[in-house]
Amino acid sequence: MAADDDFSAPHPRDLIAGLEKGLQVIEAFDQERSRLTIAEVAERTGLTRAAARRYLITLTYLGYMRHENKQFSLTPAVLRLGQxxxxxxxxxxxxxxxxxxxxxxxxxxxxxxxxxxxxxxxVAAVSAGRLVSNTLQPGTRVPAYCTANGRMLLACLPHAAVERFLERAQPEQITAHTIVNKERLALEIARAREQGYALVDQELELGLRTIAVPLRNFRGDVVAAMNISVHAGRMTAAQIVERCLPAMIKIQVELGALL
Incomplete structure (x- = not known):
């Protein structure tokens, strides 16, 4: 590798625009928009209609898309990327x-x-026979501000990065418990930083309580967060801390020596 190579800030001439735009087309599809027309893909990606059409045709040829009744949708082949x-x-x-x-x-x-x-x-999940949420599956993406793992990771960011996050964040009222006030959200992030764990009570899903701790590598850098999720009807927030946190800390320490 050349000494002046910087993959975090590459020169525009080193970028393959077609690959970037093709991935944008794939990312245009989500849970709310699982089927899109060419015009809708163009609108969501900023491509021209003609360009969106070519990308969709190519992805269909490669097996990543299917086409039916003027609408496109992703195929299971896309899972290869995540796998x-x-x-x-x-x-x-x-x-x-x-x-x-x-x-x-x-x-x-x-x-x-x-x-x-x-x-x-x-990136990893174990149900232990209790399916408390469909979001607890590898590859699932959820907002960071209303999840225990996400809030814990936000708490581990530098203060300036947290401030930038709060400036651009647009919290949505997902449940009646979701914290959408940015000042209160900032306090919750600060609390997680101070106590070393984050506790989120039914902010992402009704009936779902979660507690999370950060995972550090051998250098002390935070690389992920780990949580336990329980049904609110079986365990109070105080009981989660009492029953689950000690076991989580033990695993946290073990992983710190392995990561």
Missing amino acids: SYLHSARLPRIVQPLLYRLAYSLEEAASCGVLDDDQLVC
């Missing part, structure tokens, strides 16, 4: 066995996630 990360990345492979042990020792669902911009992406 490549899960199978090759070091973090999920190291975390999964200890996450399994934690989940079954507490008989509660556990997951591990990382920040991707302002979203929390689940």
Whole structure:
């Protein structure tokens, strides 16, 4: 590698615009918009209609899209992209066995996630026989501000980064418990930083309570967060801290020596 190579800020001539735009087309599809027309893809990506059409035709030819009644949708082949990360990345492979042990020792669902911009992406999960939420699956993306893993990771960012996040954030009232006031959200992030864990009570889903701790590598850098999720009808917020946090801290320490 040349000494002046900087992959975080590459020169425009080193970028392949077609690849970037093709990935934007794939990312245009989500839970709310699983089927899109050419015009809708063009609008969501900023491409011309002609360009969007070519990308969609190419992705259909490659097996990543299907076309029916003038609408396009993703095929399961797209999962290969995510599976490549899960199978090759070091973090999920190291975390999964200890996450399994934690989940079954507490008989509660556990997951591990990382920040991707302002979203929390689940990279490993164990249900331990309790399916408390469909969001606890590898590859699932949820807002960081209203999840325990996400809020814990936000709390581990430098203060300036948290301030920038709060400036651009537009919290939505997902449930009656979701914190949307930015001043209160800032206080919750600061509280998580101070106490070393984040507790979120039914802000993403009604009936879902979660507690999270940060995961650090051997250098002390935060690389992910790990949580336990329980049904609100079975355990109060205080009981989650009392029953789950000690076991989580033990796994946290073990993972710190492995990551």
